[in-house]
Amino acid sequence: MTGAPSPRGAVADVERVFREAHGQAVATLIRHFGDITIAEDAVQDAFVVASEKWKLDGLPPNPVGWIVTAARNRAIDQLRRAGRGRELERELDTQRPAVDITEPEESGPVEDDRLRLVFTCCHPSMRVEHRVALTLRLLGGLSVPEIARSFLVSEAAMAKRLVRAKYKIKAAGIPYRVPAEHDLPERLRSVLTVVYLIYNTGADDELRAPLRAEAIRLARSLVELMPDEPEVAGLLALLLLNESRIPARFVDGEPVLLADQDRSVWDIDLIEQGTGLVRACLRRNQPGPFQIQAAIQAVHCSTQHFEHTDWPQIVALYDQLLSILPNPIVSLNRAIAVGEADGPEAAMKLVEEVADDLTDYHILHSTRGVTLEKLGRVDEAEAAFTRAIQLAPTDTDRRLIERRMQRLATGRDPSGRQ
Amino acid sequence: MSQYLLSTFAVEGEVPGAPAPEEMQEFMARVLALEAEMESAGTFVFGGQLHGPDSATVISGSGGETVMTDGPFVEAKEHIAGFYIIEATDLDEALEWAQKVVDAIRHPIEVRPFAATGRVADNMPSPDG
Numbered sequence: 223m224t225g226a227p228s229p230r231g232a233v234a235d236v237e238r239v240f241r242e243a244h245g246q247a248v249a250t251l252i253r254h255f256g257d258i259t260i261a262e263d264a265v266q267d268a269f270v271v272a273s274e275k276w277k278l279d280g281l282p283p284n285p286v287g288w289i290v291t292a293a294r295n296r297a298i299d300q301l302r303r304a305g306r307g308r309e310l311e312r313e314l315d316t317q318r319p320a321v322d323i324t325e326p327e328e329s330g331p332v333e334d335d336r337l338r339l340v341f342t343c344c345h346p347s348m349r350v351e352h353r354v355a356l357t358l359r360l361l362g363g364l365s366v367p368e369i370a371r372s373f374l375v376s377e378a379a380m381a382k383r384l385v386r387a388k389y390k391i392k393a394a395g396i397p398y399r400v401p402a403e404h405d406l407p408e409r410l411r412s413v414l415t416v417v418y419l420i421y422n423t424g425a426d427d428e429l430r431a432p433l434r435a436e437a438i439r440l441a442r443s444l445v446e447l448m449p450d451e452p453e454v455a456g457l458l459a460l461l462l463l464n465e466s467r468i469p470a471r472f473v474d475g476e477p478v479l480l481a482d483q484d485r486s487v488w489d490i491d492l493i494e495q496g497t498g499l500v501r502a503c504l505r506r507n508q509p510g511p512f513q514i515q516a517a518i519q520a521v522h523c524s525t526q527h528f529e530h531t532d533w534p535q536i537v538a539l540y541d542q543l544l545s546i547l548p549n550p551i552v553s554l555n556r557a558i559a560v561g562e563a564d565g566p567e568a569a570m571k572l573v574e575e576v577a578d579d580l581t582d583y584h585i586l587h588s589t590r591g592v593t594l595e596k597l598g599r600v601d602e603a604e605a606a607f608t609r610a611i612q613l614a615p616t617d618t619d620r621r622l623i624e625r626r627m628q629r630l631a632t633g634r635d636p637s638g639r640q
Numbered sequence: 641m642s643q644y645l646l647s648t649f650a651v652e653g654e655v656p657g658a659p660a661p662e663e664m665q666e667f668m669a670r671v672l673a674l675e676a677e678m679e680s681a682g683t684f685v686f687g688g689q690l691h692g693p694d695s696a697t698v699i700s701g702s703g704g705e706t707v708m709t710d711g712p713f714v715e716a717k718e719h720i721a722g723f724y725i726i727e728a729t730d731l732d733e734a735l736e737w738a739q740k741v742v743d744a745i746r747h748p749i750e751v752r753p754f755a756a757t758g759r760v761a762d763n764m765p766s767p768d769g
Contacts, residue, residue, distance in 0.1 A: 345731075347731060347735070347751075393753055393755065394731045394751075394752075394753050395642050395728075395729075395730040395731045395734070395753055396730070396731045396732075397729075397730035397731060397732050401732065402732070405732065
């Protein structure tokens with residue numbers, strides 16, 4: 223057994239292959255059998271067989287092809303037992319010759335299968351949390367307990383959510399194909415939003431950090447599958463640039479604001495990848511919300527000092543974003559940038575303009591707090607921070623605002639440093 | 641091919657003012673054009689408008705005793721006011737027709753697939769498998 227991988231290496235390899243193979247294998251089997259549950263179960267069974275076999279023999283030359291073939295045979299077995307096998311075998315025989323288990327799967331249609339599955343999982347007729355769960359399960363290959371933990375619900379509740387999502391696909395006849403040209407922009411937006419949501423769920427919680435890696439992996443494969451869609455590249459760039467700052471985002475488990483981050487620990491490699499994508503997007507000149515948001519992050523990442531941030535450039539990008547995505551949260555972010563570019567009076571006016579639309583949004587109140595503090599209106603600032611703390615959705619958010627508020631108290635004390 | 645129910649609802653007690661004649665004419669023109677399009681695409685199966693929920697009677701009871709109750713089945717504010725049954729290859733196609741119905745009647749539509757259509761006997765498996 224010289225040259226065989228160490229057992230631990232082999233286990234890690236097998237797990238990596240499973241994660242990578244899951245989406246492709248399930249997608250291909252759905253094409254063959256027209257049923258998500260049959261595909262999912264067969265792939266699961268194939269993984270069980272593979273993990274035993276590969277631990278002894280090492281990885282086969284084409285692990286994904288091996289899984290697809292083994293799962294397909296498995297599904298035919300299962301269906302034969304259920305009485306549908308003979309009919310199905312005839313159908314499959316007419317479609318393709320019998321496949322030897324070691325023969326590599328063709329890659330063209332397989333990639334198309336994955337793309338079809340992305341659009342099925344993210345169909346806008348399903349509620350967003352169902353789209354997210356299904357994407358993580360089928361394309362990401364995450365287990366039900368893993369997804370349940372990531373969304374802070376019980377395993378039973380997550381299992382039920384997945385069953386309902388799959389029921390809707392089957393009963394309502396959600397198609398398994400890449401949408402028609404005229405539907406593509408809307409459908410693509412739904413896909414990208416799902417991936418972005420997965421990333422953000424892992425963003426401020428180190429326990430859920432694997433979701434960030436998963437979102438980036440999904441975004442990378444979407445770029446491969448849809449090289450001609452600039453918004454897909456924009457999403458990947460946005461995720462990479464956000465991810466580049468993660469090493470500075472937490473100190474002792476507490477989040478650190480952009481202004482206070484130690485920029486020397488930012489991940490230069492990710493910044494270069496993200497910035498490269500943004501530049502390529504600019505050359506294509508078909509701007510969209512994800513590309514513009516990525517461009518904003520690229521501006522932040524381009525300087526070693528917060529004070530040197532090119533705020534007028536960021537305001538200009540927010541203007542562009544607002545013109546295609548008019549929404550009060552974008553307006554609020556623009557107001558923050560205006561505050562840095564033109565001072566707190568200008569920012570205050572803009573913040574008040576969106577206050578009614580965002581009255582339950584903690585960031586509105588913390589932004590008001592920061593801006594009021596800069597204007598010397600300390601009592602009002604304190605009230606705003608207090609409101610932000612009440613509305614903060616997570617403990618992490620709450621502590622961040624509390625620390626900001628403590629700074630206010632220090633500034634107020636004549637002997638305090640500020 | 642699957643069949644889908646495209647239904648629209650009315651809110652109880654909400655009596656819209658009678659539309660101006662020209663508005664009514666435009667509405668009818670839009671609906672007639674839509675139905676002609678459905679017909680020529682072969683998607684139209686059946687359709688209709690329902691009388692109000694106050695016209696409904698619920699029948700229940702068994703063992704030779706009929707119990708009648710005045711009023712609709714479900715106590716809800718919204719009631720189905722009209723519907724189309726269409727043929728479509730999949731949900732995307734059904735949604736496209738639904739959008740056309742929304743454009744014509746300017747009212748939301750619920751799209752719901754049939755689990756089975758026709759007589760129950762039509763959906764029984766044939767004895768030879």
